[in-house]
Amino acid sequence: MPKILIPTPLRQFAGKNDSVEVAGATVGEALAALTTAHPDLKKNLYNDEGKLRSFVNVYMNDEDIRFLEKEKTAVGSNDTISIVPSIAGGR
Amino acid sequence: MITVERQPWDVMVEHAQKTYPNECCGAMLGSIDGEVKNVRLALPLENAYEGAQRERYELRPEDLLFAEREARKNGMDLIGIFHSHPDCDAYFSKTDLENSCPWYSFIVLSIQQGKFHHANSWLPNMEQTEAAKEELTHPNA
Numbered sequence: 001m002p003k004i005l006i007p008t009p010l011r012q013f014a015g016k017n018d019s020v021e022v023a024g025a026t027v028g029e030a031l032a033a034l035t036t037a038h039p040d041l042k043k044n045l046y047n048d049e050g051k052l053r054s055f056v057n058v059y060m061n062d063e064d065i066r067f068l069e070k071e072k073t074a075v076g077s078n079d080t081i082s083i084v085p086s087i088a089g090g091r
Numbered sequence: 092m093i094t095v096e097r098q099p100w101d102v103m104v105e106h107a108q109k110t111y112p113n114e115c116c117g118a119m120l121g122s123i124d125g126e127v128k129n130v131r132l133a134l135p136l137e138n139a140y141e142g143a144q145r146e147r148y149e150l151r152p153e154d155l156l157f158a159e160r161e162a163r164k165n166g167m168d169l170i171g172i173f174h175s176h177p178d179c180d181a182y183f184s185k186t187d188l189e190n191s192c193p194w195y196s197f198i199v200l201s202i203q204q205g206k207f208h209h210a211n212s213w214l215p216n217m218e219q220t221e222a223a224k225e226e227l228t229h230p231n232a
Contacts, residue, residue: 007159008123008168009194018163043217044194055192055219057152064152084156085194088140089187090114090147091176 002030002075005082013040027060028071030081045083057084092127092226093171093196093212095119099133100229104207106135107175107200113144118158119171119198128170128196134158147186148174171196171212178203183213183222191215196225207231 001021006014014020015038022037024030035042047053058065059082065073075081095103099119107115116138121131136158140149150172162169172195176182181199183191191197193215201208212227 005159005163007194008162008170055190059152059156062153062156082156082159084152084159085192086152086190087155087172087192087195088147088149088190089174089184089197090140091179091184091186 001077002079002081004030004034005080007083007085010041010044010083013044014038025074026071027058027065027073027075027081030075031058031071055086057086058082059084092228093130093198094128095130095133095198095227095229096121097230099130100231102133102135103173103198103200104231106133107173107202108205108207110138110144110175111202111205112177114138114140114146114148114175114177116148116150116172116174118150118155118169119173119196120158120162120165120167121170123168123170130170131167132161132165133173134161145177149190169195171198173198173200175200175202181209181211183211183215187213188215188219188222191219191222193217193219197222198227 022033117135119130138148140147181201212225213222215222
């Protein structure tokens with residue numbers, strides 16, 4: 001099963017796990033399985049319209065899924081999904 | 092509450108002064124014990140903003156992925172982000188807020204005339220509409 005790495009601040013919503021193995025053939029299915037198993041994660045990752053929040057990037061291994069097939073990107077049992085924030089700013 | 096140890100603090104200040112008059116940025120690694128965060132390692136990262144870096148910074152997600160991996164490798168956690176405000180105060184601007192992530196502490200270092208002046212830590216909310224000031228302790232406080 002693919003593994004999803006959980007960023008430190010979100011582990012409190014994921015049973016204190018630093019990674020979770022989930023079922024799913026695509027990144028979207030894997031993330032859906034994650035938020036079904038750990039519902040408190042959902043509001044951290046998705047907005048009220050069910051879209052990934054603007055500050056959430058998802059990587060499959062070393063690739064940003066926006067440059068693959070987004071949430072339809074296929075995942076295999078040896079793949080690792082990372083949740084990476086998008087951060088910028090200025091005075 | 093967030094505390095920055097001497098070694099990472101020196102790295103953060105040096106990075107901010109070295110990149111002056113541009114804004115700098117980086118990641119803070121350490122540990123969290125309840126409400127208390129302790130920064131033990133600072134990773135200076137490249138400001139990837141393609142315009143005027145005197146007024147803006149941008150972190151590459153790949154660099155944050157690297158920081159997250161470094162944290163796991165060293166038995167630490169990625170707990171915050173730092174950046175500098177050249178020749179202005181260490182407030183959390185509208186631009187900072189709108190491009191923030193509520194999972195982390197954001198330390199802003201005010202660099203005045205090339206030298207460290209003061210710093211504040213901020214905790215943005217989920218909607219990116221406001222940020223609360225977080226108690227910060229550091230060696231120059």
